[in-house]
Amino acid sequence: MIDSNYIYTRDCVQGSNPPCTSVCPINFKTRDFLSKLQRGNFNGAYREYAKNVIFPGIVSKICNQNCHEICPEKISVLKLEAAVVRYADRKEPINYNLPGRKEKIAIIGGGLSGMACAHRLSTRRYNVTIFEREDSVGGSLKDLIDADDLNDEFELQFKYLNYTLETNQEIITLDDLDYDAVYIATGKHGNDFGLLKSWNSKSLGTSKKGVFLGGKVTGCNDMEALMDGMIAAASIEKYIKVGKMDGQADTYHDPSCKIPVEYNDNAQPIIPLNGEYYTKEEAVKEAKRCILCDCTKCKDRCDFLQHMDLLPRKVESDAQMAKSADEGLFERVGTRMIVSCSVCGLCGAVCQEDINVEDILIESKKMLYESGHFPPPFHDFYLRDMMSALSEAYAVKAAPGYETATYMFFPGCQMTASGTEHVERAYGYMLKKNPDTALMLGCCGVPALWAGNQDLMKKVLDKLKNEWENLGKPILVSACPSCLKTFSNYADELECISIYEYIADRGLPENASSINGDWAVFDPCSSRNFPKMQTSVRNLSNRLGAELVELNSSGPEARCCGMGGHIYPANPEVFHKMLNSSINESELPYITYCMNCRNLFLSADKKCNHILDGVLGVKPLEKPFHISELRKNRIRLKKHLLKEIWGEDFEIEKKKYSVKLKISEEIYDKMDMLHISEEDVYDVVEHCIQSNEEILEPKTEIYTGYKQIGIFTYWVQYKKNDDNIEVVNTYVHRIQID
Ligand code: SF4
Ligand code: SF4
Ligand code: SF4
Incomplete structure (x- = not known):
């Protein structure tokens, strides 16, 4: 059903002919008719029938029922048409009051x-x-x-x-x-x-x-x-x-049927008890066997589309409407949808017409951002994190004694934050194999893409390309599938491979440790177009002794863990659905190769190893780092590597606080959920105590104070002990208190 009003979803076959309609000489819209009958609506079904065939009382007696043969469920459509003619009690046509014509x-x-x-x-x-x-x-x-x-x-x-x-x-x-x-x-x-x-x-x-x-x-x-x-x-x-x-x-008659059809070899048609025609109940029962053949393949696989009850055509039309609507409607209709898709591309991978909602919504995010309508809180945390990875934790170095490089290791901002040992060991391994290997600690810029700020992503990539050219255009070796996807989509002049294929081609390091037992491989969604990376991970897992089981959603049909698109602040329900769908694919522990996937799974108590744990002999993490640790880890890593490999000193000035805080694990967990860093909490308490802007609840002896930092107002509740200040609660609002 090609519709030229659409650009991305023009060829979507959803709503087009089911098999029965395609072979019907009059292209009867059987699906609409049967869906009414399934609800016992005989009058509605009759109207649908009359609209299509003009003379229900005739057609229900003369049709030779081509549809029966092709129907995957062998629905007795003609008997149902006869039942509708028999049982509908409002057959009177509508009397339209139209003016007469002279022709x-x-x-x-x-x-x-x-x-x-x-x-x-x-x-x-x-x-x-x-x-x-x-x-x-x-x-x-x-x-x-x-x-x-x-x-x-x-x-x-x-x-x-x-x-x-x-x-x-x-x-x-x-x-x-x-x-x-x-x-x-x-x-x-x-x-x-x-x-x-x-x-x-x-x-x-x-x-x-x-x-x-x-x-x-x-x-x-x-x-x-x-x-x-x-x-x-x-x-x-x-x-x-x-x-x-x-x-x-x-x-004209349209004999085409592009709907994917699965045949049911055990179809059991309802046989009329009287041997001739259906009773009302039998008719409804038979109609209910119809599976209303249509294409919903993308929606069937996507928690976002299901949660928001959308199909790609609707996504595109809502996105178009968002572009042209006034501000209020724009925000209501467009924003929630646009920011809730994890831009994982699974829809495109399962669609026979290659329709990818990701393409629509990446473009819409850009439009939303450029029009000033992207709500900053949705991406503020991730953008600040990206900027930290690109400033205080950023480093690009040629190998000691070299000015150019054949390879450059690019671990990505997530591995430098929560896999510091992996970075150190992987780079050590590469230096042994190719002593001129350069190192870049940074970020590919994908958080800016997901926030709709494509100019910022371009700046990040331009800087990266500049460094890469200065190093003699080495082959980038990335540990992060999202970086690989970003480079391949937005900087394809960079030759890029994954660390997994690099190691698989050169052999396991000496300190590799075995990972025996049964495991399922969780392919990150951003790996879907990188079969060599996916194969290399399986290859490495096998060499480490793992017995691998494939998930339903794997390889080109890999699903998103929930982190894609940074949707959590905008739509936590969709995020949790994606996370749950991912961890419930198998009861087996997972091996994955994206730090974000691993961290999310661990946070949901799903056992998950990063493949580099075994490959590089790193002890697998059991609980993910708190977000406050991530930035510190990057800086520690940079400092350590600069000292160990290049003999350089690196210090950044630490903020000094007069207060000493006691923060429990429980509060840290809450801070993770709300994206509140330890530094934010220190800033608030320090500010409140210094300025005396704190409110004491005498009964509980709990103080409450707040401070505006950037676009957020952070609140902290605390108790003053003899030797520390104990944080008992913290939360954040996007409001400014005057
Ligand atoms: S998979 Fe989705 S986008 Fe593709 S044809 Fe089917 S309904 Fe349309
Ligand atoms: S199952 Fe229903 S929609 Fe599909 S071919 Fe049969 S009658 Fe038509
Ligand atoms: S890109 Fe992913 S989250 Fe977005 S609609 Fe497609 S499958 Fe769903």
């Missing part, structure tokens, strides 16, 4: 095709005259359906429509007809007025201007004749309006 249309033949065309055109208030050579309408239907039933159905469906019926009128020549358009539907072996040879089987137009031809005179069957009647009506209307004979393409 006159002649229909030659009152069989099913002619009557369908007459119905459609008289509904649009054209002046329709049917010329029937016999004394009543119905044509060959009269051989199939009882005459009274046939008349009753025509009477019902034409109840509010005006048309002229000329019976016993055989048209011999078209020259005598003074009409704006003519539809020839003279039936099997009927008169084609010499026009069949110039007939267009799509538009039903002929070489004679204003004359269309269709139905059984062309050799088709009853159901196709019905469809012809509807197509002819649309083509005639176009001809009347714009003078063109080429018809309305969107009314």
Whole structure:
């Protein structure tokens, strides 16, 4: 269902023909009909049926049910159509009060095709005259359906429509007809007025201007004749309006079915107990077996799309609306959606049309940021963390004794924060293999991308590229899949490989330690387009003795742990759903190769090793570092490496506080959740005590104070002990207190 209103999701097949509709001669929207019937809504289902087939009382008796064969559940659609005709009690057509039109249309033949065309055109208030050579309408239907039933159905469906019926009128020549358009539907072996040879089987137009031809005179069957009647009506209307004979393409029969279908070999159709037709209950039961075939593959795999009840088309239209809406609506409709996607790309990986919501929302984040509507609190913590990694903890060094390099190790800002030993040992290993290996401690800039600030990301990458050029354009060896993805998408001139393939190709280090037992590999979502990295991790795990089990979501279909897009502050529910889906994929412990994934899993009590634990002989972490430790770790690492490898001293001036705080593990955990650092807490308490701006609750002897830092106001509650100040609570607001 190509829709040119969409750019990214133009080719999305969601909502397009299910198999049954594709083979139905009139493209009956079976899915809509059956979904109504599933809810026991016989009148609604009847209206849907009548809208599609015009004459339910006829079609439910004559259709040869092509859909049954192709249906994966073998639904008895025709029996259900008959049940709807039998049990609906509000069949009266709607009487639309439309103004009449002056154009006159002649229909030659009152069989099913002619009557369908007459119905459609008289509904649009054209002046329709049917010329029937016999004394009543119905044509060959009269051989199939009882005459009274046939008349009753025509009477019902034409109840509010005006048309002229000329019976016993055989048209011999078209020259005598003074009409704006003519539809020839003279039936099997009927008169084609010499026009069949110039007939267009799509538009039903002929070489004679204003004359269309269709139905059984062309050799088709009853159901196709019905469809012809509807197509002819649309083509005639176009001809009347714009003078063109080429018809309305969107009314032509569409035999395509792009919906992914899974066949059920154990389908068990409901058989009517009376051997003939369904009772109401049986009909609903049978309708409920229909799986309403459609494509929702992306949504089925994505917690964000499920949580927000979205499909990609809706994502794109909401994002478009956000662009053009006024400020209030913009923020309401757009922001929550745009900032809740982890931009992991799993949707694109499972979509047969390669539609990736990530592309839509990365662009939307940029637009949101540039228009000044991106709420800063959502990304403030991560951006400050990135800037710290790019300033106080930043370093780029050629190997001792070298000015250029063949390789440059780029551990990434997360490994330098929570895998300092891994960085040190990996770099040591690389120096042994390639003594000219350079080192860069920094960040790829992806937090800026996720915050919509693409200019900032570009600046980060430009700086990196500059250093890389100065070092003779070495091959970057990254330990972080997100860095690799960022480089490959936004700086593809950098040749880049992962540390995992580097080590897999050169052999395990001497101090590698075995990781026996059963493990599942958790591929980080950012690794999905790097099969060599994924294979290398499996290869290393096997060499270390691990028995590996593959998760359902792995390789190209890797899922996000919840960290992608830094969605936590904006939508903690989606974050937790993603985290839970990830850890619940298997009860086995995980091996992963992204520090963020590992840290999140450990924080949720899921046993998880980083592959470099075993490869480099580092003791696996059991509990992740508190966020306050992360920046300190980076600085310690930089200081240590500069001293050990280059013999350089490095100091940064530490903030000095007069207060000494006692902070429990429980408070640290809460601080992690709220992204409050130890430094923030010290700043508040120091400020409150120095300025005497603290409120004492005498009963509990608890002091409360706050300080605004950046865009946030931080609150701390504390008790003053003899030798320290004990923090009992802390929280943060995005409000400024005057
Ligand atoms: S997977 Fe999603 S985006 Fe792709 S065709 Fe299906 S519904 Fe559309
Ligand atoms: S399961 Fe339902 S929607 Fe799918 S082909 Fe059968 S009748 Fe049609
Ligand atoms: S969270 Fe991932 S799978 Fe879901 S829509 Fe966003 S990019 Fe696609």
